[in-house]
Structures are given as structure tokens and as C-alpha cells.
Amino acid sequence: MIHQLTFLFIGGTEIVFVLLVVVLVFGADKLPEIARGLGKGIRQIKDATNDIKHEISNSAKENNIIDTDVTKNVKDELNKVKDDLEEFTGSLKRNK
Structure with a gap:
């Protein structure tokens, strides 16, 4: 092919x-x-987009719309699960 x-x-x-x-x-x-x-x-x-992202996140933090501690904990847990899954599937993957 x-x-x-x-x-x-x-x-x-x-x-x-x-x-x-x-x-x-x-x-x-x-x-x-x-x-x-x-x-x-x-x-x-790119710089303009990053500025807009920072402004949105800062205003969300100021208005307590986003609880950053909760989102950080969720991201940490997802990363742990991802690492565990990669560790588990690493032994199952075949080399091509």
C-alpha cells in the first residue's frame, strides 16, 4: 500500500x-x-487569541464562575487515569 x-x-x-x-x-x-x-x-x-483566553479566564475567576481548584483536581485525576491506561496498554501494543 x-x-x-x-x-x-x-x-x-x-x-x-x-x-x-x-x-x-x-x-x-x-x-x-x-x-x-x-x-x-x-x-x-495567536497573541490576540491568548489575550482573549486570559481575559475570559480572569473575568470568570473574578466572578467565581469557574472553581479552579475543582477543575485542577479533575484534570489531575484524568491525567492519573490516562497514565494508568497508557501503562496498562503499553504491554499490549504490538510493534509494526
Whole structure:
């Protein structure tokens, strides 16, 4: 069975074709500048999302909407169960 590289439902040849078109349209000298701009944009979106998450969690804590002790205890218990399950299934997994 042959496994093909797929990314967002696009195959490897399509990715190569799109990259070739991008190089032809923008030129090889502009690609680093475009990539840098895209990276900065993605970073700004990430930072904005994290700020929103922090604001929501802080306002929830201030209004006692979320009991952080209870959620921390639940997360700890879930992690313990997960670790126990991984320890148990580790001996059952087969190497391919």
C-alpha cells in the first residue's frame, strides 16, 4: 500500500505545483519577505487569541464562575487515569 502525503486534502504534487506558481508570480527574492509577513500575522493572531483566553479566564475567576481548584483536581485525576491506561496498554501494543 502506498501512502501519499496529504495536507488539507491537497496531495504532494499539488503542493509542488502551487509552490512553483508562487515562485513564478512573486519571484524567489520576495518569498522570504512574504513568509516573514505571514509569520508575523499568524503570531499576532495567536497573541490576540491568548489575550482573549486570559481575559475570559480572569473575568470568570473574578466572578467565581469557574472553581479552579475543582477543575485542577479533575484534570489531575484524568491525567492519573490516562497514565494508568497508557501503562496498562503499553504491554499490549504490538510493534509494526
